[in-house]
Amino acid sequence: MKEGVSPGTVAVYYGGGKMKALERRMKVAELVLRCAICGFGVLAAALIGSDSQVREFFSVEKKAKFTDMKALVFLVIVNGIAATYSLVQIVRCVMSMLNGGVLLNKALACAIFSCDQVMAYLTLAAAAAAAQAAELGEFGQPELQWMKICDLYKKFCAQSGAGLAGAFAVSFCMVTVSSMSAFNLFRLYGKNKGRKSSGSW
Amino acid sequence: MKEGVSPGTVAVYYGGGKMKALERRMKVAELVLRCAICGFGVLAAALIGSDSQVREFFSVEKKAKFTDMKALVFLVIVNGIAATYSLVQIVRCVMSMLNGGVLLNKALACAIFSCDQVMAYLTLAAAAAAAQAAELGEFGQPELQWMKICDLYKKFCAQSGAGLAGAFAVSFCMVTVSSMSAFNLFRLYGKNKGRKSSGSW
Numbered sequence: 001m002k003e004g005v006s007p008g009t010v011a012v013y014y015g016g017g018k019m020k021a022l023e024r025r026m027k028v029a030e031l032v033l034r035c036a037i038c039g040f041g042v043l044a045a046a047l048i049g050s051d052s053q054v055r056e057f058f059s060v061e062k063k064a065k066f067t068d069m070k071a072l073v074f075l076v077i078v079n080g081i082a083a084t085y086s087l088v089q090i091v092r093c094v095m096s097m098l099n100g101g102v103l104l105n106k107a108l109a110c111a112i113f114s115c116d117q118v119m120a121y122l123t124l125a126a127a128a129a130a131a132q133a134a135e136l137g138e139f140g141q142p143e144l145q146w147m148k149i150c151d152l153y154k155k156f157c158a159q160s161g162a163g164l165a166g167a168f169a170v171s172f173c174m175v176t177v178s179s180m181s182a183f184n185l186f187r188l189y190g191k192n193k194g195r196k197s198s199g200s201w
Numbered sequence: 202m203k204e205g206v207s208p209g210t211v212a213v214y215y216g217g218g219k220m221k222a223l224e225r226r227m228k229v230a231e232l233v234l235r236c237a238i239c240g241f242g243v244l245a246a247a248l249i250g251s252d253s254q255v256r257e258f259f260s261v262e263k264k265a266k267f268t269d270m271k272a273l274v275f276l277v278i279v280n281g282i283a284a285t286y287s288l289v290q291i292v293r294c295v296m297s298m299l300n301g302g303v304l305l306n307k308a309l310a311c312a313i314f315s316c317d318q319v320m321a322y323l324t325l326a327a328a329a330a331a332a333q334a335a336e337l338g339e340f341g342q343p344e345l346q347w348m349k350i351c352d353l354y355k356k357f358c359a360q361s362g363a364g365l366a367g368a369f370a371v372s373f374c375m376v377t378v379s380s381m382s383a384f385n386l387f388r389l390y391g392k393n394k395g396r397k398s399s400g401s402w
Contacts (some may be wrong), residue, residue, distance in 0.1 A: 068338060071333045128327070131330060137345075143264075144350050147346060149345050185387060
């Protein structure tokens with residue numbers, strides 16, 4: 001094992017070129033996904049956070065805005081958090097790639113996996129709640145006297161719809177990244193089987 | 202290693218009594234959680250699936266039923282699936298406990314972890330969407346002319362609320378079980394580090 005590796009840190013050097021190539025592809029895929037989460041997260045939060053429309057009905061001004069629905073407010077907050085979190089992870093990914101060797105730390109991999117899981121649950125729950133609100137806005141619920149509002153506020157609904165699509169893209173990428181983090185962690189455990197490690201685990 | 206263990210199957214026998222006790226406690230906790238998911242899942246599906254109320258307004262009969270909201274239909278389906286899935290897992294847990302030795306199979310542990318993850322995402326998304334519908338039912342959205350319905354359909358809302366609480370309990374247990382499955386899988390990888398295994402991994 002190379003010198004200069006701190007205790008508790010395990011350096012995994014794969015002899016086979018195939019493994020190295022797979023490792024690199026995984027890293028690139030993770031980086032692309034995290035960039036996508038950041039981009040879609042900002043897009044969704046910006047689209048929904050700036051969403052409002054004023055209409056005039058019989059000289060009475062009526063305004064629809066995203067704060068009218070708690071699910072949309074929750075969606076903006078969660079997507080903002082997801083974008084910020086992904087930005088931090090992008091910096092970590094780039095630093096890890098620039099580092100050259102594939103340096104993996106068990107505690108860090110565990111923390112990343114846990115955070116990814118929490119973010120995946122959060123983004124999915126926010127998108128699901130907003131989807132239900134959007135469904136009611138689009139189709140209404142005549143049995144409960146809830147009229148559809150998208151005929152009146154077309155621009156508001158279109159913008160919300162685009163934001164919601166972005167939020168679902170964030171959820172999908174977050175779930176994929178979370179599975180990749182789990183896979184990374186499993187591989188870290190598996191690959192060091194029988195190898196010398198500098199840590200005490 | 203005991204005879205009769207098929208290739209690809211790894212038997213993990215911990216020498217230390219502490220590890221054996223931890224292993225047993227984990228198994229019991231998993232069984233209790235899966236029983237809770239099954240119980241809460243059936244309860245939530247039954248409460249919401251049988252939810253309806255008829256009211257008379259100026260000699261016009263009006264009926265509120267769970268099929269009026271797609272989120273509630275989705276919740277019933279998902280909780281039914283979660284209860285059935287947990288029943289299968291309970292049988293597996295009991296068989297594994299009766300087996301005596303802690304027999305772990307890498308492919309099986311991976312499959313359980315993946316299924317648990319899918320179920321955790323599904324139950325959480327269903328509960329979040331239904332929570333948004335319930336919030337609208339309880340408080341309405343005056344800005345969008347959606348009136349609260351829970352003043353009119355008190356029994357309907359109370360039963361839905363109880364069902365939703367059950368659905369959130371299912372989600373919470375499912376997320377916890379999913380984390381335990383991940384931990385089990387990590388431990389399976391880690392503990393066999395440097396040990397003899399009958400498989401080729």
